Amino acid sequence: NAGVTQTPKFQVLKTGQSMTLQCAQDMNHEYMSWYRQDPGMGLRLIHYSVGAGITDQGEVPNGYNVSRSTTEDFPLRLLSAAPSQTSVYFCASSYSGAKTEAFFGQGTRLTVV
Amino acid sequence: SQQGEEDPQALSIQEGENATMNCSYKTSINNLQWYRQNSGRGLVHLILIRSNEREKHSGRLRVTLDTSKKSSSLLITASRAADTASYFCATVSISGNTPLVFGKGTRLSVIA
Numbered sequence: 401n402a403g404v405t406q407t408p409k410f411q412v413l414k415t416g417q418s419m420t421l422q423c424a425q426d427m428n429h430e431y432m433s434w435y436r437q438d439p440g441m442g443l444r445l446i447h448y449s450v451g452a453g454i455t456d457q458g459e460v461p462n463g464y465n466v467s468r469s470t471t472e473d474f475p476l477r478l479l480s481a482a483p484s485q486t487s488v489y490f491c492a493s494s495y496s497g498a499k500t501e502a503f504f505g506q507g508t509r510l511t512v513v
Numbered sequence: 514s515q516q517g518e519e520d521p522q523a524l525s526i527q528e529g530e531n532a533t534m535n536c537s538y539k540t541s542i543n544n545l546q547w548y549r550q551n552s553g554r555g556l557v558h559l560i561l562i563r564s565n566e567r568e569k570h571s572g573r574l575r576v577t578l579d580t581s582k583k584s585s586s587l588l589i590t591a592s593r594a595a596d597t598a599s600y601f602c603a604t605v606s607i608s609g610n611t612p613l614v615f616g617k618g619t620r621l622s623v624i625a
Contacts (some may be wrong), residue, residue: 412613431572433612442553442601442617443556458612490555498605499543504555 402426407493412480412513421476421508423491429435429503432474437507438458443490449474450497460475467475481512514564517545517602517616532589534619536602537582543609545578545585550599550618559587559600564607568569 407422425432433448435458445458449468463479463485474493478485488509492502518606520535536545544563548556550595560576562585569576575588589596603613 431612435615442619443615445612445614448612492556492613497610499560499609501558502544502556502603502613504548504550504557506555507553 402490404493404503404505407428407510408508409506410509410512412473413510414445415481415483415512417481419478419481421474421478421489421491421510423474424472425474425491425493425503425504426472427493427495427503428471429493429495430471431497432468433458433492433502434466434474434483435490435492436463437490438487438500446476446489470506480499481510485511486512517614519616519619521601521603521619522617523620524593524624525533525624528594528623528625530592532592532596532623533619533625534587534600536585536587536616538602538604539583539618540604541607541622542580543605543607546603546605546613547574547576547585547587548601548603548615552598556601571617575616581595589621592621592623594623599622 404425432453434446437441447466449455491505494502517538546561547559562578573590599618601618603615
């Protein structure tokens, strides 16, 4: 059982480049979310989805785009990378929203130069 | 904005001692969850405690919840070097329909 899989694990981008962080889960969870983790800041919510075709913004959505065409996948797109987006990104999924435990991927460490 | 605030920010103890971490939050909740993060890894769920519960146990972990004080504590008994990690509390709003909101975490170091 793979759980939540994030790719890539590491990425270096130049300012202005775009890229997609992939997230896939094989637990048939309806609820998926993206967080970023910065030193001393804990985890901050970027976007989340309560099911295929439904997405919503979190605390820090600017500069990011998401879509949810299938239950399994929830990619995060950086439209035009900026140094302020240097961070570690985590994808999470859960069966019944936040009423149940969340399962996290191993993270993507992104550096924007 | 972050809902939970853990205290202390960092904690260093000897192996075998107990470790207590606290979490305070601001608004009414549906449940509160504790997660552990080893260095360079993703978060792992430890315990979920619902707003109508006061205490839960899981192995060496004990979580309490005081909704009147809007606070929770995580106690790790007989700590081991392998318990060295960051610990986060996360809250869910009373509707239960919003995502987890995390605090900034407590960094625990257990010295062998």
